Each structure stands twice: as structure tokens, then as C-alpha cells.
Amino acid sequence: MEEFYDAASEKYKKYLLQVVYNDETYYTVSGADLSDNEATRLLTDADGKICLYADLPSLRKGIEAGVVTFDTPNLQAWGKDINETDTAYTGVDFFSLKSEHLEADDDPLLYEIYGALSVVRDYAEQENNTELLTLLDSPIVNEYMEICADLFLWSSDTDSFREDFDFNAFVPVLGQIYTLLEPRLRVV
Numbered sequence: 352m353e354e355f356y357d358a359a360s361e362k363y364k365k366y367l368l369q370v371v372y373n374d375e376t377y378y379t380v381s382g383a384d385l386s387d388n389e390a391t392r393l394l395t396d397a398d399g400k401i402c403l404y405a406d407l408p409s410l411r412k413g414i415e416a417g418v419v420t421f422d423t424p425n426l427q428a429w430g431k432d433i434n435e436t437d438t439a440y441t442g443v444d445f446f447s448l449k450s451e452h453l454e455a456d457d458d459p460l461l462y463e464i465y466g467a468l469s470v471v472r473d474y475a476e477q478e479n480n481t482e483l484l485t486l487l488d489s490p491i492v493n494e495y496m497e498i499c500a501d502l503f504l505w506s507s508d509t510d511s512f513r514e515d516f517d518f519n520a521f522v523p524v525l526g527q528i529y530t531l532l533e534p535r536l537r538v539v
Contacts, residue, residue, distance in 0.1 A: 359432035369439035377403035400537035448529035465499035
């Protein structure tokens with residue numbers, strides 16, 4: 352079923368996300384809204400909160416029941432193709448945004464934060480959340496994201512995180528982002 356699932360994800364441009372929040376694992380959906388110029392969207396409720404489901408059957412039931420905020424026909428068609436054995440397209444750890452001690456040599460944690468900030472940005476843009484966008488557009492976050500892109504995504508001469516990055520200025524901004532995000536998460 353996994354091959355079919357992957358084909359369905361590519362066909363409908365909807366992807367299963369595994370989310371760690373409060374040391375628990377949840378699932379949600381991210382994807383292109385084919386009815387809105389393929390804008391990236393997350394599964395949110397009518398109040399604009401990100402819907403997190405404890406397991407895949409619950410997520411599927413939520414999609415079937417119409418807890419859908421974007422591209423309804425394609426999301427529901429995609430939802431019919433997922434089952435209990437499917438694996439997430441990717442994972443994100445929102446708890447990483449609460450990290451208080453960061454070091455340049457902790458690549459796994461720095462990568463987790465990079466992924467979490469990317470998903471938060473997608474959400475902030477979707478909901479036009481100016482408070483989150485202001486923090487995400489701050490110079491320290493932009494610098495972090497650029498360093499991470501060079502280190503983790505692009506082929507470059509960079510093989511380690513920059514030692515001169517100001518983690519002391521970055522950590523409080525991460526905390527503010529998490530504080531704004533947490534009330535926008537809804538465990539269904």
C-alpha cells in the first residue's frame with residue numbers, strides 16, 4: 352500500500368506529516384491547495400488551528416467528516432487512500448522550538464528546529480498571522496534559516512554550523528514563536 356500511498360500523495364499533492372507535540376506523536380496534512388494556485392496549506396479547523404490527530408484512522412475519519420479547510424475534493428480523495436500502515440512523508444518536532452541550550456555541533460536538533468520553523472512559516476502565511484510572521488522574518492531567524500539551508504539542503508562547502516551564530520539571541524525568539532504557536536494547535 353505504501354507505493355500506492357506515495358502515488359496518491361503525488362497525484363493529489365497532499366502529504367502526511369508526523370508531528371511531535373508535548374512528547375506525543377500526532378498526524379496532520381500539508382499540501383498544495385489545487386483550488387488556490389497551489390498555495391501550501393496545513394489541515395486547520397474553522398478557527399484556524401492546526402488539527403493534530405493521534406492516529407491515522409482518526410485523521411482519515413476527520414477528513415471524511417469534512418474537517419477540511421482546503422482543497423476539499425482532493426484532500427478527501429487523498430484521505431480515502433491512507434491507512435494504518437502508511438508512513439509519514441516527513442516529521443516535525445514542535446517541542447524543538449522550546450530548546451533552551453543550542454550548540455553549533457548539535458546538527459540533529461538544529462535540523463529539527465529548521466523543519467519546525469518551515470512548517471510554522473507555512474502556517475503563519477496560510478493564516479496571515481502577523482505576530483508569527485514578524486518573528487519569522489526577524490534578522491536572527493532569517494540568518495538561522497539561511498545557515499541551515501546551506502548546511503542541510505544545498506551542496507556547499509559548509510559542513511558544520513557557523514560557530515559565530517548568536518544562539519543567545521536566537522533562543523528567546525524561538526520561545527516566543529512556540530508561545531504563539533501552541534494555542535494554535537488542536538489535538539482532535
